[in-house]
Every structure is written in structure tokens, then in C-alpha cells.
Amino acid sequence: MRSKAVRSALGIAAVLLALVCVSRPALAVTSVGGVDTNPLNLTPEVKDAFERFYLLDYPGAVARFERVQQAHPGDPQATALLLEAVVFQELYRQDLLDTTFYANDGFLSGRHATQEDPEIRNRVFALSDEAVHEADARIARNPNDIDALYARAWARALRVAYMAMVERSFRAGFGLAMKARDDDEKVLELDPNYVDAKLVVGVYQYVVGALPLPFKILIGFAGITGSKSRGLALLHDAGARGVATSVEARTVIALFLRREAKYREAIEVVRGLERQYPRDFLFCLEEANLRKDAGEGMAAVEAYRAVIAEAQKPGYFASARLELAWFGLGEALRGQRLYKDAAEAYEKAAYSPGASPELKVRSMLAAGQCRDLNNERQLAMQDYKMSIDAGPNTSRADQARRYLRTPYRGN
Numbered sequence: 001m002r003s004k005a006v007r008s009a010l011g012i013a014a015v016l017l018a019l020v021c022v023s024r025p026a027l028a029v030t031s032v033g034g035v036d037t038n039p040l041n042l043t044p045e046v047k048d049a050f051e052r053f054y055l056l057d058y059p060g061a062v063a064r065f066e067r068v069q070q071a072h073p074g075d076p077q078a079t080a081l082l083l084e085a086v087v088f089q090e091l092y093r094q095d096l097l098d099t100t101f102y103a104n105d106g107f108l109s110g111r112h113a114t115q116e117d118p119e120i121r122n123r124v125f126a127l128s129d130e131a132v133h134e135a136d137a138r139i140a141r142n143p144n145d146i147d148a149l150y151a152r153a154w155a156r157a158l159r160v161a162y163m164a165m166v167e168r169s170f171r172a173g174f175g176l177a178m179k180a181r182d183d184d185e186k187v188l189e190l191d192p193n194y195v196d197a198k199l200v201v202g203v204y205q206y207v208v209g210a211l212p213l214p215f216k217i218l219i220g221f222a223g224i225t226g227s228k229s230r231g232l233a234l235l236h237d238a239g240a241r242g243v244a245t246s247v248e249a250r251t252v253i254a255l256f257l258r259r260e261a262k263y264r265e266a267i268e269v270v271r272g273l274e275r276q277y278p279r280d281f282l283f284c285l286e287e288a289n290l291r292k293d294a295g296e297g298m299a300a301v302e303a304y305r306a307v308i309a310e311a312q313k314p315g316y317f318a319s320a321r322l323e324l325a326w327f328g329l330g331e332a333l334r335g336q337r338l339y340k341d342a343a344e345a346y347e348k349a350a351y352s353p354g355a356s357p358e359l360k361v362r363s364m365l366a367a368g369q370c371r372d373l374n375n376e377r378q379l380a381m382q383d384y385k386m387s388i389d390a391g392p393n394t395s396r397a398d399q400a401r402r403y404l405r406t407p408y409r410g411n
Helices: 004-008 010-023 044-054 058-071 076-093 118-141 146-167 170-190 195-210 213-219 228-241 246-259 263-276 281-293 298-311 322-335 339-351 357-373 377-390 395-405
Strands: 030-032 035-037
Touching: 035 195, 044 058, 044 076, 058 076, 076 118, 076 146, 118 146, 146 170, 146 195, 170 195, 195 228, 195 246, 228 246, 246 263, 246 281, 263 281, 281 298, 281 322, 298 322, 322 339, 322 357, 339 357, 339 377, 357 377, 357 395, 377 395
Parallel strands: none
Antiparallel strands: 030 035
């Protein structure tokens, strides 16, 4: 991170940078409404692929981005776009796009039941390496190639997302995140109107500013600083003006606002996303999640039930992970002390076809707790055993073993 002394010298640096920019070769940057972007982002093919992406039709998005990459050999942005679709398809398959998973620090410190697919891992890493190598080749010819710097940053950031969520590899991922931030900070120094670069820098600033000190010490980054307020400011600009990252920036803003218990503000952000993509299952689900956390009680329960009803309409959602909605409904019912109904919702989440091991562990532990609170000890013990079976080496399995010995009483 820059020291205060370095920041105070930015005025001089800006003058020197202007002289460099005058002599550098012209870049293939396109300006739209005063915002600069890679012209590839404005092509009908990429826009069509993103329409499928934001409907959660990941197979359709992947197929379209594959065609884009084939049509633009050697272009790191084309490869990074394909990588994005592949990474998010896998995160969705593993129920790792459920924001309830990241809304507390247990995500950082707990042991979780994720199952890595070696073939998908190999493809993610291969695409990431390919995008970085393509960008490196262009940057070697022109160190100020903004499009290549941005593509390299985005490829690295996507690899970080996969490493953190699936592999739980925080130390290595954090080091790579710093490289992604460095690339995008250089992009913004060269061209402050390249607004998409603010996404990675904003996330980095906020996350580093929000990380608890013990975790920073654990991963060896205790001396690194960030700013939550600066991070949110950058994300708001990317959300308002970004060409390729507007939706992602607003999604991240909603998550960060949720962590800060600013639920009404988060709901407004999510409703804006819903208006843009009314058949995106995750955006609909997220409004219900936020209404639950905002303490709306039975209104939140009805919101979950509405999402479940819509998901059961043929063709309404391109892809719906119903287990996430059932789990959220269980949480909302539990908050109303409707323990029997909550246990049944949790159990439906765990029994849903394709539910990930992590969600099964979480759901069956919660179901067992609700059964105990409803004085259904035998059913509670069955649920605890299933939680342990789904993820025997997880933090929640440890809790389930404890409750097998001593009934859960809400403490």
C-alpha cells in the first residue's frame, strides 16, 4: 500500500504520468458516456452472453463466451470473460453464491464442506494462466496497455475468488489479490475514466479494512491497511458507471451493506438489480434474505415462499437452487420461533437434489437445533447424525457431536 508520503506526491506523479501518456501508443479504448472500456465489452456477442450470465443460465453463458474467445484469439479480455462464466458456474453449483455464507466471520475461520472438482479446477487455473500470459505478451510490448492490465487484474481476481471460496486458500489468494489490485490501480492512474477497474480496488480496500486483526495476523498481513469508506465509494462509482462490472459492483455493495446491518440500503440496491434482471433467482432470493435480516418477521417468511413458488413455475427461472430458498425460509421461521416448520424447511433444503455438502451440514445442524427446541429429541439426534455424515471434518459437525451429547437449548 502507498505511504502517506507517496500519496502526497501524487500531484508531481500526475505531471510525469501525463508526459508518459503523451508519448505512449494509442490504445484500443472506447469511450461511452465519458467512461472508457475495452471495445470487446460493447459487442453484441458479449452483451448476449452476459444476458445469459445474469439469468444464471451458466451453460448458455459459457458456450457464448467460448465463441467470443475463439473469435478473438490472443485477447486476454476474451479469455477473462470466459473464465468469469466458468468460475461462477462452479460457485453456483456448490451453493457458494448464497450470501448467508459470507455474512459473518465464520466464513473466514470455520472448516467447511466443499468438494473440489479436479477437472473444473484445472480449467479455471488453465484459463487464468492463459489470460495472464496473453496480457503479459501485450504488456511486454506496451507497459501502459490499459486493456491488458485490466484483463490481467480481472483474471487474477477471478482466480482469487475460486481459491478463497472453494479451496479456502486465503494466504495464497490474498497475495494474488494484491497483484490484481496493483494492476487496476495502474489502470486508474493511466486512465481515471476506466471505471470498471474500480471494482477490484474497491473490494480490496473494503475487505482489508474490514478484516479482523486476528485473521490478518493469521495470514501474515497484519501491517496491510485498507479503508471501508474508500472501498464503498469506488464500488458505488463502478456500480453507477461501470460497463462490464456494474452488476458485480452493486452485488458486492449489497453484501457489504448487509455485513454492516444496513439492511434497508442493501434492499434498495438489490431491488434495482431485480428490476434489471427480474428472473435472476439469486437477486430475488437476496431480497428475501435481507428482509429476514432486517427483522421483517412473517413478511420475510412470505417473501421466501414467493421465491419458492416462482421457482416451481416451469421456465420462470433459468436456474434455481431451491435448497438456498428452503434454508432461508428455515432461518426466517426459526426467527419467529416456529421451530417445527423451520426444521421441516431446513430438512427440505438438505434433501433438495444437488444440495452441496456444505449446505447439508448447515441445514441438518439447524434442523436438529430446532427439533431440540421443539422437544423432539429423537428427530434432533437423527438430524445431527446426518449433519455429521455430510461433513464429518467441519466446524458444524463438531457442534452436532456436542448436541448429540447434550440437547441444544438456544445458547
